[in-house]
Amino acid sequence: MTAKAKHLDLWQVSKTYQSAQGPVEAVSDVTMSIEEGDFVSILGPSGCGKSTLMMMLAGLESITDGVVVERGRQVTGPREDVGLIFQDATLLPWLSVLDNVLFPVKILKKPRNEYLRRAHDLLAMVGLSKFENHRPSQLSGGMRQRVSICRALILDPPLLMMDEPFSALDAITRDEMNLALLDIWQKNPKTGVFITHSIREAVLLSDRVLVMGGRPSKVVCDIKIPFGRPRPDDIAESPEFNKLCGELKQYIQSGHKHMEEVST
Incomplete structure (x- = not known):
């Protein structure tokens, strides 16, 4: 099988905000690739930096450290594509x-x-x-x-x-x-x-699911979804589907517990 081309590449991407209490690192050292045509969901506890990471990928949020590359071009700002x-x-x-x-x-x-x-x-x-x-x-x-x-x-x-x-x-x-x-x-x-x-939403729609957790947030889990496309209407009732949901829930709970421990 011919390998798919990479659409997005991230190398050691981090985001730090300045606050009255000092710098706050929201996303830390994320390195990953997303291939052409892949549907990738990002899961994680509230406030773990999921949306911040997406906005950096879209060029709508500046990157403190690291590099985001789309189809061989470094992302430096908003774009039409x-x-x-x-x-x-x-x-x-x-x-x-x-x-x-x-x-x-x-x-x-x-x-x-x-x-x-x-x-x-x-x-x-x-x-x-x-x-x-x-x-x-x-x-x-x-x-x-x-x-x-x-x-x-x-x-x-x-x-x-x-x-x-x-x-x-x-x-x-x-x-x-x-x-x-x-x-x-x-x-x-x-x-x-x-x-x-939504864990079930992510498994239903995606080719890969990434779980973010910790503070600062990192990718703690990267699971490939084994279901092909088009997907049958009853896929969400299958044992394999529910097993994947259970595994992802454990990763999310672990990440949420870590965030609570850091904040106390």
Whole structure:
């Protein structure tokens, strides 16, 4: 089997914030690689630096020490080839669903007509064709997140980063969005980085799961998920799935205990 190319490389990446009490190291000495087309979830206790690490990968947070390289180029700031999705859909309330999806095209002053067909196709893919002229206030939470996914995909970025995009949704809608994202990923394969607190969500969606723990935070576990794609609807009921969830839970609990010991 031909080895996949590396999309992201991190070498001894650290982040230190300055506070009134002195420097606080949030992320320490993270070294890892993410291959092209891999969906990688990052798990860990609250406050362990997951989102900070993702923002450094996206070029939206400065790096104190170390290097992040994307496809052979050092990451030094924001760039167009990354799609971002956050917990809040952050749609513009005065724009229609279609215009929200096309907003990155407008901001970057690209020809709207060249992306209009793609916007229609993306909305059809997530089941929102009939809502193109609606305003965000007319949509449910899950529908708004579908729009935000389409917006992140409109420029067809090779890298998609998601920071707990479904955590504000109710349990039923969250399950629906997980299945929708599996379907979207099957139709639009990308390299993905996904931040979540949900162990089952990470195992369901991912090719690899990284667990962060400790203070300062480090990657304490890197598990390859053995399930192929497309994934069957009942995969979450299998013994192997639940065994993986149990192993990851132990790593997270260990990391959380360490953080409590350090803070006392």
